[in-house]
Amino acid sequence: MSSPVQLLQALKSNPFVLAPMAGITDHAFRSFMKELGAGVVVSELVSSDGIRFKSGRTLKLMSFADCQRPVGIQLFGDDPQVMADAAKVVEEMGADFVDINFGCPVPKVVRKGAGSAMLKDLPAMAKLLSATVSAVRIPVTIKIRSGWDAHSRNADEVAKLAYNEGITWVAIHGRTRAQAYEGQADWDFIAEVKAKAQLPILGNGDILTAKQAVLRMAQTGVDGVLIGRGALKDPFIFKDALAIWLGQQTDKTLSRNYVYLFQRLALQITAHCDDHITQIQLKKFAAWFATGYPGAALLRKNIYQSKSTEEVMAIALQFFAGVDLIEQEDTSQDGFLMGGHG
Numbered sequence: 001m002s003s004p005v006q007l008l009q010a011l012k013s014n015p016f017v018l019a020p021m022a023g024i025t026d027h028a029f030r031s032f033m034k035e036l037g038a039g040v041v042v043s044e045l046v047s048s049d050g051i052r053f054k055s056g057r058t059l060k061l062m063s064f065a066d067c068q069r070p071v072g073i074q075l076f077g078d079d080p081q082v083m084a085d086a087a088k089v090v091e092e093m094g095a096d097f098v099d100i101n102f103g104c105p106v107p108k109v110v111r112k113g114a115g116s117a118m119l120k121d122l123p124a125m126a127k128l129l130s131a132t133v134s135a136v137r138i139p140v141t142i143k144i145r146s147g148w149d150a151h152s153r154n155a156d157e158v159a160k161l162a163y164n165e166g167i168t169w170v171a172i173h174g175r176t177r178a179q180a181y182e183g184q185a186d187w188d189f190i191a192e193v194k195a196k197a198q199l200p201i202l203g204n205g206d207i208l209t210a211k212q213a214v215l216r217m218a219q220t221g222v223d224g225v226l227i228g229r230g231a232l233k234d235p236f237i238f239k240d241a242l243a244i245w246l247g248q249q250t251d252k253t254l255s256r257n258y259v260y261l262f263q264r265l266a267l268q269i270t271a272h273c274d275d276h277i278t279q280i281q282l283k284k285f286a287a288w289f290a291t292g293y294p295g296a297a298l299l300r301k302n303i304y305q306s307k308s309t310e311e312v313m314a315i316a317l318q319f320f321a322g323v324d325l326i327e328q329e330d331t332s333q334d335g336f337l338m339g340g341h342g
């Protein structure tokens, strides 16, 4: 459990935050990314209604380990009392902070008035935040989009509201809800919001390299950056970004041991998932980590045809044994995971 001051101190010492990603930033992946240098980690979005009904699947999504600290649990919902009660459960479980999702563009969530739909109803957002902040002692943070659409980009108003309600930080994915994952995140807009804001602002969107992460920090003055898909293409991104940020040298040839990395990930996943899920997760991560390396397409084909965890590991380790010294190709123009909950 942490106080707002402790959470902000942690952010200051390592401002590179793992963005929440449904189906990806689970218990295993958060521990793995923390080991690889992520500063703060957040769970994927969890339904506040699911917590109310004590759904087993929901409670599993909320599990974490001490090595992940500071770790936040992200909630979504539209009802102030249900959200406040869910936040209390998060606090009782010992998480360091509650993050509320106001960025999810998915129709199933938006139709109920949750996720990014709340960007269109700031009085409702204020009620939800007020109820949640007064229910817990741990920090409450929010993650938003720049606005609902191009005509209603109101992240600055949301930041003002969040400050008045005692929110600890606002993370902004620099796309509108209408954009979904199209176009580019607007970092000039994030910088404008940051310049006016009275509380810490975190920027998010399209950071694919460690250098970009540090550059975004320096150019926009944000207090931290969230990195999502970039960590799937380059799992060393956090370590490298922190090293550059702290003015240390990064020796790529020493630090990029993909075989060791994949074995560490497999250990984490097998510890938390049954064999079926382990196989699915390892296939996905192998395919993502291979992006930009020669033979990635063939690896993906072979790995998706493999029938056992042992086979997946053998194919992946053989592939990764050959990539440590190769420069990763720039694949930033290729669409990559253009859908998600925030």
Ligand SMILES: Cc1cc2nc3c(=O)[nH]c(=O)nc-3n(C[C@H](O)[C@H](O)[C@H](O)COP(=O)(O)O)c2cc1C
Pocket (backbone or CB within 6 Å): 019, 020, 021, 022, 023, 024, 043, 044, 045, 074, 101, 103, 104, 143, 173, 204, 205, 206, 207, 226, 227, 228, 229, 230, 337, 338, 339, 340, 341, 342
């Ligand atoms: C597969 C996937 C799942 C996502 N799930 C969530 C989520 O559960 N909660 C959330 O706030 N954002 C979610 N997002 C959005 C990311 O946190 C992030 O805002 C977005 O991917 C842009 O950042 P990036 O370019 O660094 O990936 C998800 C994104 C992806 C690609």
